[in-house]
Each structure stands twice: as structure tokens, then as C-alpha cells.
Amino acid sequence: MGTPTTTWGVGDYPAMARLLMPAAEAVVAAAGVRPDDRVLDLATGTGNAAVLAAQSGARTIGVDLEPTLLALARRRAADAGLTADWRVGDVIRLPVPDDSADVVLSVFGVMYASDHDAAARELSRVVAPSGRVALAAWTPGDFLPAMGQVLAAYLPPPPAGSVPPSRWGDRDSVGRLLEAAGLRVTSAVPQRLHLSFADGDAATSLLIDTAGHIVAERNRLVAQGRWQAMRADLRSFVDDRGVTDGDHFRLELEYLMVTATPATTAAA
Template identity: 40%
Template sequence: MRPGDLWSLGDYAAAGDRWAEASLRLAETYVRPGLAVLDIACGPGPFAIAAALAGARVTALDAAPALLDLARARAADAGAEIDWIEADMTAVPRPDASFDVVASAFGCMFAPDPEAMAAELVRLCRHGGRVAALAWTPESPFGAMAGLAGKYLPNGGDPATVERWTTADSVRDLFGGLPVRVQFAERSVDVVWSSLDQAVAEITDGNPAWIMIRTAVESTGRWGALEADLRDLLADHGREENGRFTLPVAYLETVAQRL
């Protein structure tokens, strides 16, 4: 299945909206008027739209046509002018050194070849510019999901490529030999649902990766056990209060300055 087809499954935007604050925080920190900004794997567009409204010249890329259509509609409603690209994020159809800021909020971590992804991010960034990437930490509930699912998947799953973006040491290795100076910060975002039941249902029925996991595990007869373990994982890390379920999720912010 092509990446664009995968991420068009379910309703990724509904879930992504719940942690959009991390994207908005990234735009607020690194985007300034007049900068040329690229949003890699833009999804429903929170970072790209925030960057455009901040006065940047923004290009946004995703492989999923459905997500791009939604992002375009949201940008139009917000009055944000953005250049949209449907393409593979490891082969962006733009010249070297085209952007002052190259950012990816929980997107580039899904690239099947992490080294190629890191090289592409750096290729697109101008000297003195910044590459910024967000990825869930291994200890966070979202980061732990890959290992949890791997216990039930017939082939054990392959979380290795995603994990390369989740710790400072592994990200340093990805950018090793590339002309950048890398810094890290660990941050957190509160992901909120009306209830734990809604959280489990939205993840298992709406998240594209979990739709694929469910399809694979249901054929083994072990889906009920995996769903119960997922519920326990969320319950252990989150809290139910005042009519809502809040899940604090830690993420690694990588910022690489192009030398």
C-alpha cells in the first residue's frame, strides 16, 4: 500500500487535531514573517496554516490526497495562502536550499528510510536555516504503542524506523555527517477526549496505522486482548476528570541548524 493510500484511511485529521498544539507551538517558535517554510507530511495543515498566518511563504507537502484536500479547505477558511504539493516526503520536487525552515510535526518519523529522510530535510534547507522535527518519545503512551502492537502482530511489526526519530542519540546518528548542528528539547502536549472509551475507539477505528494493525490482528483472533492492553496503556498514563479524559504525551523536538 502506498503511503498516501494508508494515511487516507480512517480519519487521521480528527486525531491529529487533538495534538495540533504541538504544531502551533513549533510555528510560534521558529517562523517569522518573510521566511520560506516547508511543512513535510503536513496532514490537515495546522503547522502550515499557522506559519502562513504568521507571514511566512509556506509550501506544504503530503502524500495523502484526502488530507491535502482537507488542509486546503482549512487554509482557505483561515485566509492562509499556501503552495500545496502531493509527493513522497523523501523526494520533494524542489531545488536544494529552497527553504529557511523545513519542519515536520510527527510526519517524517514514518519515512521508511530514516537516513534518506534526514538527508532530504537538510538538502532542502538554506545555510543558516533550521530543520525542525517532532516525534513521540519511546516512554510516552503514543511511543509505546508500536511495541505493544508488535506483541500481537503476526510478524511482530517493525517499529525500528519510527524509533530512530524518538531519542537524541538515535537522531544524532541520523544527522551524522550532514552539515548541521543539532539540538533537542523534550516537550509534552495534553491530548484530550471526552472519555477513555472515545480515546480507544478513535485510535482503533480512525487512526490509519491502527486500522492496519486491527486488520492484521483480527485474523489471529487476538484483537480483543490487544484492545484491552491499549485501553490499559492509555488509562495508566491518562486521567479522567471533569467529564473528559486527558493524556499527557511527551515528544522530542529536534532542531538542526544548517551550517
């Protein structure tokens, strides 16, 4: 499948992508994808939203930085008898022309852009004047952003001047971000995603194994004698945030579902 070029290709991210599929379904439904729509799925990963769009008969392009994930998306679409175009690219410099998408989607993807303002401008550039945008982003302080704070003591710091990805999951912040790029938010609705596990230990293992930025630091943390401490801190966090439901252990994750249109269209 090739060698990963980013930490997104390290570890078992596809296992997490499978758990996130309900959010992709919600985003595609919110966008109202129709047959023959030109759909662009940004930071597509293993292709959750892109595959759903292709299943709807849309002409779909999936873009991602990580070639190994795109290879999985390409195989997944082929196995399902679907046609889609998979392109390696960055959300701050998309490899597509202006006004080339009737629908732009991103499910927990564009929020991780290295430059949020540039990514928002790219959304605006590629969406057609009558097009629509639908995004999902984790809300500030909820499970995954808070998990990042727990792990901060063990992982390399973010680049200087970087902005938290959950900026895209805050109604006011994302509204200002998109408005500055020429897009108007038409709805911003919190949604919840429920992940079920056998127990807290299984949940902790999956969170570690599917996070490439954690897996990439394993050798260093083991050598420093800190790997087990990191795991124990994460397990404690998981236990605090989790819900025991009969024979299952559940994590509840909140995200913001955002839809937007070009501002000139919204004002018309």
C-alpha cells in the same frame, strides 16, 4: 475526496491532527517563522504547521504522501483565506529544489520516513545555508511508541531493517542522524502534550479510529476473532497510562522538540 493511497488516509486521522495542534504551534514558534520566509512543512498531513506558517505571512509549501490529507489541508487553507502550495511527495525524495526553504518544519512527520538517513539528507539539501529546521518526534518508550508495542501482536510487522520512528525523539540518536547529513542540533527539549477525554473508553476509541494502520486491519482481525482482544489490550494499556483528573481522563504524551541549522552556519 478521493481514495487513500496509504494507510494515513484510512480512518479519521484529522481528528487526531486537531489534538496535535498545540505541538504544531510550539514547533512553528520554535522555528521563529517570519513574514516572507520560505517555509516547507514535511509530512504536513492536514496542514497544521503549514497553515500556521501561512498565517504568519510565510510563503509555504506543504508536502505529504497522502493525497486525501492534502485535499483537507488545501480546503482548510482556502477556507481561512490563506495561500499555500500543497504537493504530493515523499520526505526521502522531496519535490523541491536545493536550498529552497528558509525554514523546514515537521510535526510527527519525518520520523515516519521509510529511510531515516535519506530523509535527514533531504532536510539538509532543501534548507538554505542560513536556514533553520524545527521538528517534533515522539520520545522512545513514551505513550505512542509503547502503544505500538502493545499492538505489535495484532498488526503486520514493520519492513525488514526498518528503524523505530522514535529514533527522531532521542536526543543522541537524532543528533547523530542530523550531523551525518550536515545539520547541527541547536536545541533538543522534551515537551508534553495533554489529551483530554471523557473516559478511558473514549480515549481508546479515538486512538483506534484515527490510526489508519489499525483501521486497515479491522476486517482481518474481526474474521480471526481477534478485534475485541486487540481493543481490550489497548484499553488496558490506556487505563494504565492515563490520569483521571476530576471528570476527565487525560493522556500525557512526551515528544522531543528539535531545532537545527546547517552545520556550516552553526559553526560560523
